[in-house]
Amino acid sequence: MSTTSRRIGLIIVGDEILSGRHQDKHFAKAVELLGARGMQLSWAQILGDDRDMLIxxxxxxxASGDIVFSCGGIGGTPDDHTRQAAAAALGLPLELHPEAREAITLRTMEMAQKEGRPAPDMNTPENQQRLQMGVFPRGCEIVPNPYNRIPGFYIQDHTFMPGFPVMAWPMLEWTLDTRYRALHHVEQRAEHAFLVYGIPESRITPAMVAVEQRWPGVRAFSLPTVGEDGRRPHIELGVKGEPGPSAEALAFLQAEAERLGGRMTP
Structure with a gap:
């Protein structure tokens, strides 16, 4: 698959998102971080802490060949299933990653030093449980966590990160800037939109079809409103694609909207 056609997906894991106890923050941030690098999110999913569903x-x-970022569910408690599900999906065993072991051990030592406790014994049940957070699918690479050293992992174009934004977002940036630097600003894309009043969406639809037929690399979009928040009903019409063709398509769509009786002001 060429660099110009790579799709990028986001998977957000957590029952707390689906129940409404927590509000997702990853989607907007992923869009922001990708956009700053000339990249774009193709799809997103929110999934609960259900191992079979995650597998x-x-x-x-x-199987898709997409670049995927997954946030959440990589901890060591019984409600965390992402590490196990990723391994099962690939048919791989789980094992303690040596770099993860080193990072978690260093973190445990730092915590003990900060609290004035003796150097920790990593063979105690409590510390063995901590090390479970470094048990990843065999053959993966770790993703460094600058917040508290507890790493995520990377395998087959999938990057698995914690659900905590303070950890996940720096890890996402690091991954974009190291593994996927070659994809930054590969495609020059533009997006233009305008508001049109006084015509129904059905009347402008044939012009949108004509845009995509005349300029194959351009997509037309329509976002109608019904007058909520005291605003008059209108349609946000737009195009996105390569800058040159998009500008031509925009001018065509504006002219068609006016020809069909649309107004650019309320």
Whole structure:
């Protein structure tokens, strides 16, 4: 698959998102971080902490060839299933990654030193449980976590990160700027939109079809409103694609909207 056609997906894992106890923050941040690098999110999913569901989702995403970022569920408690599901989806065993062991051990030592406790014994049940957070699918690479050293992992174009934004977002940036630097600003894309009043969406639809037929690399979009928040009903019409063709398509769509009786002001 060429660099110009790589799709990028986001998987957000957590029952707390689906129940409404927590509000997702990853989607907007991922869009922002990708956009700053000339990249674009192609799809996103929110999934609960259900191992079978996660296995099925990861099987699909691994098979897709997409670049995927997954946030959440990589901890060591019974409600965390992402590490196990990723391994099962790939048919790989789980094992303690040596670099993860080193990072978690260093973090445990730092915590003990900060609290004035003796150097920790990593063979105690409590510290063995901490090391479970470094048990990843065999053959993966770690993703460094600058916040508290507890790493995520990377395998087959999938990057798995914690659900905590303070950890996940720096890890996402690091991954974009190291593994995927070659994809930054590969495609020059533009997006233009305008508001049109006084015509129904059905009347402008043939012009949108004509845009995509005349300029194959350009997509037309329509976002109608029904007058909520005291605003008059209108349609936000737009185009996105390569800068030159997009500008031509925009001028065509504006002219068609006016020809069909649309107004650019309320």
């Amino acid at each position: 099925a989702a990861f099987k699909r995403s691994f």
